[in-house]
Amino acid sequence: MTLKIPIQGVAEHTPRQGGHHHELLADWLAKAPFTLAMSSGFFGFFAHFGTVRALLDHGLQPARFCGSSAGALVGGCMASGASVNAIEDTLLGLDRAQFWDPSPGLGLLSGQSFRTMLAALLPIQRMEHTLAPLAVSAWHGRSRRTHVLRSGNLVESVYASCAVPLLFQPARIGKNYYWDGGIADRHGLAATYLAERVLYHHLQSRSPWRARNSSALHHPRRPNLVTIAIDGLARSGPNKLEKGRQAMLQAYNATGRALARPVGNSLILESVQEASS
Numbered sequence: 001m002t003l004k005i006p007i008q009g010v011a012e013h014t015p016r017q018g019g020h021h022h023e024l025l026a027d028w029l030a031k032a033p034f035t036l037a038m039s040s041g042f043f044g045f046f047a048h049f050g051t052v053r054a055l056l057d058h059g060l061q062p063a064r065f066c067g068s069s070a071g072a073l074v075g076g077c078m079a080s081g082a083s084v085n086a087i088e089d090t091l092l093g094l095d096r097a098q099f100w101d102p103s104p105g106l107g108l109l110s111g112q113s114f115r116t117m118l119a120a121l122l123p124i125q126r127m128e129h130t131l132a133p134l135a136v137s138a139w140h141g142r143s144r145r146t147h148v149l150r151s152g153n154l155v156e157s158v159y160a161s162c163a164v165p166l167l168f169q170p171a172r173i174g175k176n177y178y179w180d181g182g183i184a185d186r187h188g189l190a191a192t193y194l195a196e197r198v199l200y201h202h203l204q205s206r207s208p209w210r211a212r213n214s215s216a217l218h219h220p221r222r223p224n225l226v227t228i229a230i231d232g233l234a235r236s237g238p239n240k241l242e243k244g245r246q247a248m249l250q251a252y253n254a255t256g257r258a259l260a261r262p263v264g265n266s267l268i269l270e271s272v273q274e275a276s277s
Helices: 025-030 045-057 070-079 084-092 112-121 154-162 243-259 272-276
Strands: 035-038 064-068 134-140 145-149 171-173 176-180 198-202 225-231 267-271
Touching: 025 225, 025 243, 035 045, 035 070, 045 070, 045 084, 045 198, 045 243, 064 070, 070 084, 070 134, 070 154, 084 112, 084 243, 112 154, 134 154, 145 154, 154 171, 154 176, 225 243, 243 267
Parallel strands: 035 064, 035 198, 064 134, 198 225, 225 267
Antiparallel strands: 134 145, 134 176, 171 176
16 A cells, blocks of 8 residues: 655755755755654644655655654654554554444543554564654643653553543553643654754644644744644544545655755745645
8 A cells, every 4th residue: 555656855865055044854854863753633643654754755764753642653653663664554554443442441442452553563562672762742640741751661652642532541551641642742842852953743733622822733933943734634533534545645745845845934834735726
């Protein structure tokens, strides 16, 4: 089920001379190691993977991965060294029955089926042993704060970051219960630091439960961070998994176009509608 679609973008990435404001994103990424951070977003892993695949097809390999929820899922798969084609095939072949396991508890789904899928996909069991450094955000139930997970069981840590309240039962790590990292760290940037060069893939939120002026909905701005945001991505979900392929393709091509854009003010906004018009 490999995409195998030509990307509209830059063919080679030898850094060019010039000021930051005229530098293309591909050149900015190629000149030094960078971290890929990915936001939370309901079933947004399709779009995140499309972005990752585009980067890899342009020879741009992130040095580190971090994220929340959907971003943690894709980051965990990539950092573990899982086959890119296997990740893509798993996502595009996803069926509701593979993760839909209702059970009494603090959420509709027990999450055991989800864990089984992750265990089959991830070749490494411990976060400390991933091929690229990985950090994921999860919401700690007792303290009601974001905790950054950098060590421990990889499957349980990724599951913890993806455990959407009410839908999935929480992860238990030691004596602690964890839910979706996007609750308090939607951007998935809690594990990054100011001096770090970060490419951030921001899933535009249409969540009805966040206040319109919530900071979680805005693109973060800080030194050394460049954001890619894509308007109009197809929306997937448990009952709309067929939309995942469309979202993946849209993100794949939009990221290719973004790589050919100037870094400018550190926000690159692409539109699916503009590309198709």
